Amino acid sequence: RPLVTIPVLLQRARDGQPLVMTTAYDAVTARLADPVVDMVLVGDSVGNVCLGFDNTLPVSMAMMNHHLEAVARTKPRALLVADMPYLSYHLSLDDTLCNAGGFLQRGAAAVKLEGGKKRVETIRALVECEIPVMGHLGLTPQSVHAMGGFKVQGRGAHDALRILEDAHRLQEAGCFALVLEGIPSEVASRITESLSILTIGIGAGPNCSGQVLVLHDVLGLTQGHRPKFVRTYVDGFDVLQQALTHWAEDVRGGAFPSPAESYALPADVHAAVAA
Numbered sequence: 001r002p003l004v005t006i007p008v009l010l011q012r013a014r015d016g017q018p019l020v021m022t023t024a025y026d027a028v029t030a031r032l033a034d035p036v037v038d039m040v041l042v043g044d045s046v047g048n049v050c051l052g053f054d055n056t057l058p059v060s061m062a063m064m065n066h067h068l069e070a071v072a073r074t075k076p077r078a079l080l081v082a083d084m085p086y087l088s089y090h091l092s093l094d095d096t097l098c099n100a101g102g103f104l105q106r107g108a109a110a111v112k113l114e115g116g117k118k119r120v121e122t123i124r125a126l127v128e129c130e131i132p133v134m135g136h137l138g139l140t141p142q143s144v145h146a147m148g149g150f151k152v153q154g155r156g157a158h159d160a161l162r163i164l165e166d167a168h169r170l171q172e173a174g175c176f177a178l179v180l181e182g183i184p185s186e187v188a189s190r191i192t193e194s195l196s197i198l199t200i201g202i203g204a205g206p207n208c209s210g211q212v213l214v215l216h217d218v219l220g221l222t223q224g225h226r227p228k229f230v231r232t233y234v235d236g237f238d239v240l241q242q243a244l245t246h247w248a249e250d251v252r253g254g255a256f257p258s259p260a261e262s263y264a265l266p267a268d269v270h271a272a273v274a275a
């Protein structure tokens with residue numbers, strides 16, 4: 001499979017092919033996702049999906065690097081994007097460039113960060129250092145406290161126009177793509193038609209250049225509240241737990257392991273050992 005690059009993605013979008021992105025956090029999820037999708041995102045959603053946090057705010061650069069390295073070792077062909085965690089791009093440009101450049105040195109082809117016009121200077125500096133940037137607008141999970149919860153954004157006229165304006169500013173700043181999360185379809189549609197860069201929707205309706213969902217949500221591995229925009233294709237948690245339960249039953253009932261799952265001594269050695 002040829003390597004998926006940013007120019008390849010832009011061409012696919014111009015050809016009208018909807019792009020697909022999902023998350024991966026380790027080698028297993030990377031091998032599941034890579035052959036299927038155009039872009040693999042090592043999301044800071046690793047915090048709530050895999051690490052047991054309530055939100056993405058406690059996720060650190062050390063955690064992201066750990067997960068990115070695991071994914072990168074599988075040498076994905078999809079475009080590998082790494083999410084900049086909270087406080088990794090807020091403190092200084094030097095710090096931001098080191099963090100983002102470190103992602104590229106670990107095998108990412110692009111970084112993603114959240115926010116609108118207040119990120120323009122940061123994004124310009126990253127692009128200036130040859131670091132491709134994917135923006136993220138609308139429901140930005142790192143703003144959970146500022147938003148007062150995980151709520152759909154851009155429902156009022158003022159908010160909708162602000163997101164549209166932010167999208168244009170991020171394009172001008174040099175982003176090659178934007179994630180649009182938790183906004184009305186009409187707003188995402190308007191953004192997509194008025195920009196030349198890619199829009200990747202999640203809870204943003206069908207009129208985007210592509211769609212992204214968290215892999216564990218698609219596979220039914222996440223427990224608890226599932227947002228309206230998630231479609232789950234298999235009850236992965238139940239299916240996998242049933243399989244595990246069968247194995248436990250077999251162990252407890254003496255059906256596991258069988259001779260085929262065990263090692264035997266050669267006959268002559270067996271005789272000597274048994275004697």
Ligand code: KIV
Binds near residue numbers: 044179213214
């Ligand atoms: O962290 C993440 O998984 C994300 C996607 C849902 C866009 O930011």
Ligand code: NA
Binds near residue numbers: 043045083
């Ligand atoms: Na994220």
